[in-house]
Amino acid sequence: MKISYNWLKQFVNIDWTPEQTGELLTDLGLEVEGIHEFQSIKGGLEGIVVGEVLTCVQHPNADRLKITTVNIGSGAPLQIVCGAPNVAAGQKVPVATIGTTLYTNKGEAWTIKKGKIRGEESHGMICAEDELGLGTSHDGILVLDSETTVGTMLAELYEVENDQVFEIGLTPNRADAMSHFGTARDLKAGFSHKDIHVELITPSVSAFRVENTLLKVDVEVLNKELAPRYCGITISDVKVGTSPTWLQNRLKAIGLTPKNNIVDVTNYVLHELGQPLHAFDVNKIEGNKIIVKTLPKGTKFKTLDGVERTLHEEDLMICDTAKPMCIAGVFGGENSGVTEHTTSIFLESAYFNPISIRKSAKRHALNTDASFRFERGVDPNITEYALKRAALLIQEVAGGYVTSNLVDVYPKKIEDFQVRLSFENAQKLIGEEIPKDIIKSILMSLDIKVNNVTETGLGLTVPAYRNDVVREADIIEEILRVYGYNNIKFTQKLNASISPTSRFEDFKLQNMVGNQLAAQGFYEILSNSLTTPAYVKLSEDLKDEDHVVMLNPLSNDLSVMRQSLLFSGLEAVNRNINRRRSDLKLFEFGKSYHSHGGKYIENKHLALFITGDKAAERWNSQPQPSNFFYLKGIITAILERLGLNRIKVAPIENDVFSEGISLKAGKKTLVDFGLVNKKILKYFDISQDILYADFNWDNVIEMAKSNTINFKELPKYPESRRDFALLIDDSVTFETIDTIANQTEKRLLKDVDLFDVYQGENLPKGKKSYAVSFKFQDEHSTLTDKQVDKIMQKLKSNFEKQLGAELR
Structure with missing residues (x-):
């Protein structure tokens, strides 16, 4: 908002500098972001003087130029070469003397200098009205009234206004200050608190009268x-x-x-x-x-x-x-x-x-x-x-x-507001006791009427134009901004309170996981929750009727709340790829929004996006593209960090993935992840594979809270490892092998790992070879070969019985 200082002084008669006034306005909450000068005529006609043309003769070397001598009221007459067709002896004209700055129509400055024009000296310029900023005509020079006194500065003949203009960063709640009168009203209150008593001058309308009623609408x-x-x-x-x-x-x-x-x-x-x-x-x-x-x-x-x-x-x-x-x-x-x-x-x-x-x-x-x-x-x-x-x-x-x-x-008058102010509450919010007489003085200077006064507080009437002052806290804020935030003393005592909080608070888990992802090279993104309704057509799992629709959208592209974090994330991926950043690891904590049966539902998510190579290209290593198992390792690390180890793998049911899996705890889905469908990538003009993980963060927090974490000493005794190369049917999964192994030996078996898979020549049709390692450890003593061999024999027997496996 722009406020003219000259205009402002029509309402409050002050002699402060614009800088002082700007500081007071800022203290009152009307922050002055800058003060700039305004001149109604650029340059203020400085250096322009009234001259009289004494002689005017044809230029000997140019048909369209004339040589004039001009009296400017001081010193010898000036010789000026002029090209205007209407210049003549006896005229009173505006003369720009040597050193005067003039401005073009675009505001560009140029300076009058002594020079020669076609061999004849010229000591100034006789000006047209557009060259002075007085109009747009350039047909000839500006001819002044013949009675004008030679030597008069032209600025004295024209209403050149010099002003200072405040740029005020007005907050949306201050509707009362969106005018020069409203700003002046605030200034008056500020001056009053400083014991500077100024009158608020209101334009009179007493001269208004109805002449007749011949034109009724x-x-x-x-x-x-x-x-x-x-x-x-x-x-x-x-x-x-x-x-x-x-x-x-x-x-x-x-x-x-x-x-x-x-x-x-x-x-x-x-x-x-x-x-x-x-x-x-x-x-x-x-x-x-x-x-x-x-x-x-x-x-x-x-x-x-x-x-x-x-x-x-x-x-x-x-x-x-x-x-x-x-x-x-x-x-x-x-x-x-x-x-x-x-x-x-x-x-x-x-x-x-x-x-x-x-x-x-x-x-x-x-x-x-x-x-x-x-x-x-x-x-x-x-x-x-x-x-x-x-x-x-x-x-x-x-x-x-x-x-x-x-x-x-005006059928129903809009009434003023009634508000009660407690002195005790004012002191609590402000942090300092302000004398009661000062409080009353400030409120009255703000046109807030004091109806009654008690030992505990004030009964107040707030004018209707202050629609942002309807609560006790608003009244206290009004008192404080006039009293001055800078006048509130800081205590030397530091008070702090400690409240017990669970280590499973959402923000704590977010920070923990966010730090872990950042350490793995991820960048956090924050996407707009508003999106286009067209995205739901990319997935059969999303429905138009589930949209949370904005009543007053900025545009159709921002008219609904997102039902998935995938599409806003792909927008960020596309933007980065288009700027030659194709190796990306991004994560976002955010919400999806749904409308079901008139009820609004918000679900918290953690979304991961991976594409391109795992690490930047180096001279001593080949780039390795990110793959499904790289993403799975990151997801597993997150769940383990939260203490979630008992996870089941289930088939993916979300059609935004071309391939992927779900990880569940009981019946609750913790995360869906995999490769994004090519059809969706094509919509976003992305040609490279995108790995995407969607954590149901609400379920993750719930499971993390119910998970019991047990601590135990580090083992003192070494572990022992044995390997099997198992020939099994194609349909057998590693998960089945892991389950049978842990059922066979629950105490000493610590880990089962798949380190090689072979399918191809020299194997019977429908068979594959799994190389599986088993790690054993006893917390109380060193294991002997006899103990380990006995367990391995049991494992071999169970694999043969339950899976039809053979050792290679």
Whole structure:
């Protein structure tokens, strides 16, 4: 938000520097992010003096140039070569002397220097109005009034305004400060606390009067919930034209381009008082009636920018008896605004429901100064005052008469808020006791009325324009920002509390696993939970009806909550691959969102994405591509780190995988992982394999909490290893061998491992060879060969009986 310092001083008469004022505004919560200079005429006409052309003769070496001598009121007359066709002796003209800086239309600076033009010296320049920034004409030099005194600085003849403009980073809750008047109101409170008493100057509207009632426009508000207050009047015999210089300068200072005197006044009052206004051409209002209502869904409406928009059934519209004319509080229609042919206007000032305006503005992707204020909440009690203020300004700059009574449809007044403040709670939140008389003084300076005072607190009435101050905590915040956060003393005592927490808290397990993955070369990503509904078509397991749909989406691509972390992760993978980063290891903790039978369900996940090589290419090693078993090892390490060892392998049931497995604990699925389906990768324009793991993090936490971790001493005695080369049927899995081995020897057998698989020549059809190692260890003594051989014989016997296995 931009605030003009000169404009601000119209409300509070202060002599502080802009820097001092900016510091106070920041202390009050209106953070000044920067202060920049504004000049209504670039350069301020510095160095431009009024001169008189004494002589004007043809240049001997150029047909289109003339040599003049010009008296500038000091020193000898200057010889200046001029190419303007209208230069003549006896004229009073603006002269840029040597060293003067002028600016092009694009703001580029250039300096007047002594030089020769076609062999003749020139000691300055006689200027056209566009070269001075006074207009756009370049047909010839600017000729001044003949009565103008030679030697006068041109800046004295024109209203050159020098201003300082504050860039304020306004927080969304401070709707009351979205104007120069609101900012001045805060400044007054800040000055009051510093014992600097300034008056808040309010523009007078006492001169407002109705001339006659010959041009009446009826108003009917059909939706009073969306338009709680609606005011309007007609003004006739206006002359639409260029605004006066002072009004243009005010708007230009805050970055607005003047349009015409009527529109400029509505913009001026908006930034002065914070109340948006709209002017309609009365001749374009059919039936001489304004109707405030919603229209059927799908109604077409063309706005001022020439875009035809499709209306929603909840869009509040300003209509006449035949057509819509304006999206209320957001944007005007193409054929209802003020033009150079307008002679009578209907001036609107209203208070609209903030939520309705916000939805309409977002729905149509329109962000205007009016919607910016309406959607945050303007002062409902300033509506009529702002209308009168604008009417008087229009009469001042465009003439005309008020030709109707002021219409004010306000069926249910928006009341002020009643809040109770406890002195004890204020001290607790602030951390320091502020004297009661200072608290009362601060509140009164903020227009918060003190109704009653007790030993324990205050009964307060908060004005309706402070829609962000509705609780005791809000009152305390108001006190503190005026009192000054910097004035609260820091204690030398450090208080800390220790609360017992479980080591299985979600954030602790996340940090533990996240650190482990980072140590293995993974990078954490954070994806948007909003996504496109088109992604569900990539999997039959995802349903359109399960979408959690946004009521007010920013775009169709961000209109639903994600049902899977896979697709947002693949977006990140695609982005990295397109930037020549094809070796990736990524992980994300996040949620998926589902709607089932009117209930919303959130599930926590940990997603892993691996693609490309395991490690960067080196001179002494060949790159090794990541594979399924590499991913399985990482997953197993995570589960073991959480103490989850009793895991069952099950077939994958999710169609986003072309191949993969599920790991379960009992009936609960802990993780699905494998290779992502090629069809999905093609959709994301990814040509390389992607390994993906989807942890059901809620199940992982639940199982981790119920898992008992036992600790035991490191064994003192060595382990013994034996190997079998088993010839078995193709259908036999390693899991079966592992189960039989552990059932055969439960005490001494510590580990079973598959270290070689052979299928091919020299083996019977339908057979394969597994090389399996067995590790044995006794915690109390060293194992003998006899003990180990006995166990191996049992294992051999059981494999032969249960699997039909043979030793090779």
